[in-house]
Amino acid sequence: MATHKLLLLPGDGIGPEVMGEVKRLIDWLNSAGIAKFETDTGLVGGSAYDAHKVSISEGDMAKALAADAIIFGAVGGPKWDAVPYEVRPEAGLLRLRKDLALFANLRPAVCYPALADASSLKREAVEGLDIMIVRELTGGVYFGEPKTITDLGNGQKRAIDTQVYDTYEIERIGRVAFELARKRKNKVTSMEKRNVMKSGVLWNEVMTQVHKREYPDVTLEHQLADSGGMMLVKWPKQFDVIVTDNLFGDMLSDIAAMLTGSLGMLPSASLGEVDVKTKKRKALYEPVHGSAPDIAGKGLANPIAMISSFGMALRYSFDMGDLADKVDAAIAAVLASGLRTADIKSEGTTAASTTQMGEAILKEL
Amino acid sequence: MATHKLLLLPGDGIGPEVMGEVKRLIDWLNSAGIAKFETDTGLVGGSAYDAHKVSISEGDMAKALAADAIIFGAVGGPKWDAVPYEVRPEAGLLRLRKDLALFANLRPAVCYPALADASSLKREAVEGLDIMIVRELTGGVYFGEPKTITDLGNGQKRAIDTQVYDTYEIERIGRVAFELARKRKNKVTSMEKRNVMKSGVLWNEVMTQVHKREYPDVTLEHQLADSGGMMLVKWPKQFDVIVTDNLFGDMLSDIAAMLTGSLGMLPSASLGEVDVKTKKRKALYEPVHGSAPDIAGKGLANPIAMISSFGMALRYSFDMGDLADKVDAAIAAVLASGLRTADIKSEGTTAASTTQMGEAILKEL
Numbered sequence: 229m230a231t232h233k234l235l236l237l238p239g240d241g242i243g244p245e246v247m248g249e250v251k252r253l254i255d256w257l258n259s260a261g262i263a264k265f266e267t268d269t270g271l272v273g274g275s276a277y278d279a280h281k282v283s284i285s286e287g288d289m290a291k292a293l294a295a296d297a298i299i300f301g302a303v304g305g306p307k308w309d310a311v312p313y314e315v316r317p318e319a320g321l322l323r324l325r326k327d328l329a330l331f332a333n334l335r336p337a338v339c340y341p342a343l344a345d346a347s348s349l350k351r352e353a354v355e356g357l358d359i360m361i362v363r364e365l366t367g368g369v370y371f372g373e374p375k376t377i378t379d380l381g382n383g384q385k386r387a388i389d390t391q392v393y394d395t396y397e398i399e400r401i402g403r404v405a406f407e408l409a410r411k412r413k414n415k416v417t418s419m420e421k422r423n424v425m426k427s428g429v430l431w432n433e434v435m436t437q438v439h440k441r442e443y444p445d446v447t448l449e450h451q452l453a454d455s456g457g458m459m460l461v462k463w464p465k466q467f468d469v470i471v472t473d474n475l476f477g478d479m480l481s482d483i484a485a486m487l488t489g490s491l492g493m494l495p496s497a498s499l500g501e502v503d504v505k506t507k508k509r510k511a512l513y514e515p516v517h518g519s520a521p522d523i524a525g526k527g528l529a530n531p532i533a534m535i536s537s538f539g540m541a542l543r544y545s546f547d548m549g550d551l552a553d554k555v556d557a558a559i560a561a562v563l564a565s566g567l568r569t570a571d572i573k574s575e576g577t578t579a580a581s582t583t584q585m586g587e588a589i590l591k592e593l
Numbered sequence: 594m595a596t597h598k599l600l601l602l603p604g605d606g607i608g609p610e611v612m613g614e615v616k617r618l619i620d621w622l623n624s625a626g627i628a629k630f631e632t633d634t635g636l637v638g639g640s641a642y643d644a645h646k647v648s649i650s651e652g653d654m655a656k657a658l659a660a661d662a663i664i665f666g667a668v669g670g671p672k673w674d675a676v677p678y679e680v681r682p683e684a685g686l687l688r689l690r691k692d693l694a695l696f697a698n699l700r701p702a703v704c705y706p707a708l709a710d711a712s713s714l715k716r717e718a719v720e721g722l723d724i725m726i727v728r729e730l731t732g733g734v735y736f737g738e739p740k741t742i743t744d745l746g747n748g749q750k751r752a753i754d755t756q757v758y759d760t761y762e763i764e765r766i767g768r769v770a771f772e773l774a775r776k777r778k779n780k781v782t783s784m785e786k787r788n789v790m791k792s793g794v795l796w797n798e799v800m801t802q803v804h805k806r807e808y809p810d811v812t813l814e815h816q817l818a819d820s821g822g823m824m825l826v827k828w829p830k831q832f833d834v835i836v837t838d839n840l841f842g843d844m845l846s847d848i849a850a851m852l853t854g855s856l857g858m859l860p861s862a863s864l865g866e867v868d869v870k871t872k873k874r875k876a877l878y879e880p881v882h883g884s885a886p887d888i889a890g891k892g893l894a895n896p897i898a899m900i901s902s903f904g905m906a907l908r909y910s911f912d913m914g915d916l917a918d919k920v921d922a923a924i925a926a927v928l929a930s931g932l933r934t935a936d937i938k939s940e941g942t943t944a945a946s947t948t949q950m951g952e953a954i955l956k957e958l
């Protein structure tokens with residue numbers, strides 16, 4: 229059995245608590261002889277700042293580069309609101325994405341049947357919802373230069389951010405979306421603002437070409453990002469795979485996650501390119517929810533998104549799709565049994581702490 | 594009685610039809626001696642392209658600059674998908690915004706009680722909803738330079754868009770938001786991505802300063818645009834006034850409009866600065882919905898958003914708040930009577946064409 233090297237980066241807020249439940253799962257997989265994971269742990273975000281005055285240390289970056297997959301909790305919190313921009317908690321996550329070239333961010337927006345009523349949308353609009361948002365993660369306005377604030381004198385400053393996209397960046401994220409669509413409902417919706425942005429014009433053009441050249445069997449639709457956002461709210465089930473740029477993807481995937489009513493449940497995967505030689509790809513798995521500093525340390529956090537993110541690691545990094553399916557099924561079963569953490573509690577269900585939820589999922593497995 | 598000069602720009606798709614109903618209202622106001630409007634008409638968008646190969650002619654731009662207010666329909670449609678980027682339909686609207694310096698876009702997101710069930714959200718989440726989105730309209734990534742596509746050779750192109758904000762641009766849109774909040778529920782939520790964008794850092798800093806210096810009596814909250822979008826979907830009633838940049842405003846205001854279930858009903862105002870000498874401001878009023886080419890020319894379009902936009906003109910350009918209130922009341926009364934255009938039709942209501950709806954509102958007045 230191959231040994232897989234995992235780097236656990238719990239981060240801030242509820243990160244360490246939910247990571248604890250993944251650790252429990254990994255220990256069990258190891259001891260039951262189902263898999264062989266070697267884990268190491270590092271600091272990222274505010275906790276790295278508190279320890280080393282950086283958002284991630286060079287040592288932990290080296291570990292990240294050497295790992296087969298990174299399991300990431302969450303970063304940020306009001307405690308670090310005033311730290312310098314360069315070392316703010318988010319900078320650690322952005323550096324990991326950039327230095328590991330994790331260009332493809334997969335964010336499934338799935339509505340767990342047991343939780344459909346937690347959505348602000350009507351049940352019929354979200355029940356059975358299953359869409360995949362593919363967000364470009366290493367380009368666009370997140371990393372383009374110049375990115376500056378200049379003092380113009382007279383009390384005036386000028387802030388500049390730059391959105392940059394090259395053909396190859398759009399091509400490769402397009403391929404990820406089309407490949408995923410082939411295993412799903414075979415439809416991709418590409419979203420941009422070509423009526424206003426040149427990057428939208430190029431995005432649209434390249435998607436159209438990749439589609440025509442390599443994936444004519446998949447249905448491709450184009451939508452302006454603003455009306456796409458509207459359509460998402462109006463009738464999300466019309467979508468299968470949505471592919472969009474870094475900033476639109478940030479907004480749209482969060483909105484899609486909220487639609488499901490299952491925010492505390494949703495995982496994500498950030499993937500690099502497959503290495504031609506090793507056939508491996510760098511990858512980072514992280515829950516969609518944030519660090520929720522208000523409930524941190526109280527045993528209230530929902531570990532499901534984190535566990536489900538580890539499930540994505542099994543699927544996308546370690547080719548253990550069957551085991552990943554079992555993890556998903558265990559989560560669904562525990563929910564169906566009525567166990568709920570505070571964020572998804574409703575009448576007639578049984579309250580569970582972070583640990584109780586983690587244990588219940590493990591027991592189900 | 595002062596004479597007010599209006600320029601009507603019906604545009605494309607359903608634009609001319611819904612504008613017809615505003616024209617009917619204006620004619621009646623004139624003939625009943627309630628107001629004195631002098632109207633002229635121009636071409637914009639695809640219709641201007643068909644006539645002159647531009648998205649708006651210099652002649653019509655001159656009329657726009659001379660008018661007291663512009664009443665704008667909608668632009669765009671598949672017919673013009675292949676026209677050169679510089680003369681695409683949207684370019685006409687963007688030029689009007691820029692050349693008239695219409696920096697403040699006011700987009701109320703109101704849920705008409707009679708239509709609460711048309712929302713994909715649960716009734717309790719949207720019933721009684723009344724928020725105002727204040728979107729910066731002449732800056733940011735819409736107009737920043739460079740905005741280019743460059744051929745890099747080897748089949749590679751590079752697209753660049755630039756987000757630029759200066760202190761004064763953020764200050765003046767902030768003031769618009771705070772002033773509006775004082776007449777409403779006294780709360781402003783500013784949204785940006787300061788954790789990723791330098792323009793977000795400056796936006797946050799300037800809003801904080803304007804608040805402290807000039808509007809300490811108003812509550813100011815800051816939210817990241819992605820979680821702000823989530824909160825909008827989760828519980829929109831937590832907001833009063835939202836102030837945000839051009840691109841986030843485009844996305845967030847469309848999403849907010851869709852939440853209400855009243856998209857065909859929502860107006861918008863785009864305002865310039867008040868001239869110190871004349872005390873007047875340039876202004877353009879336009880419905881939030883688009884040109885809906887699929888239903889154009891069939892008498893199916895809902896004229897309410899257009900009429901309501903004219904109502905905003907009465908309020909913001911001509912100081913006729915009382916008359917504007919009457920227009921709003923007439924719309925509410927007609928809806929309460931059960932009359933519905935196709936887009937908002939539901940069981941037990943009476944179908945109305947564009948004209949029938951316009952006439953009914955006029956009769957109510």
Ligand SMILES: CC(C)[C@H](C(=O)O)[C@@H](O)C(=O)O
Pocket residue numbers: 318321322478788789819
């Ligand atoms: C934490 C932040 C930098 C990040 C982003 O904007 O990408 C987050 O919102 C996300 O979506 O993963």
Ligand SMILES: CC(C)[C@H](C(=O)O)[C@@H](O)C(=O)O
Pocket residue numbers: 423424454683686687843
């Ligand atoms: C038509 C288009 C250029 C415009 C925009 O992006 O601003 C529209 O979406 C809007 O919101 O008014």
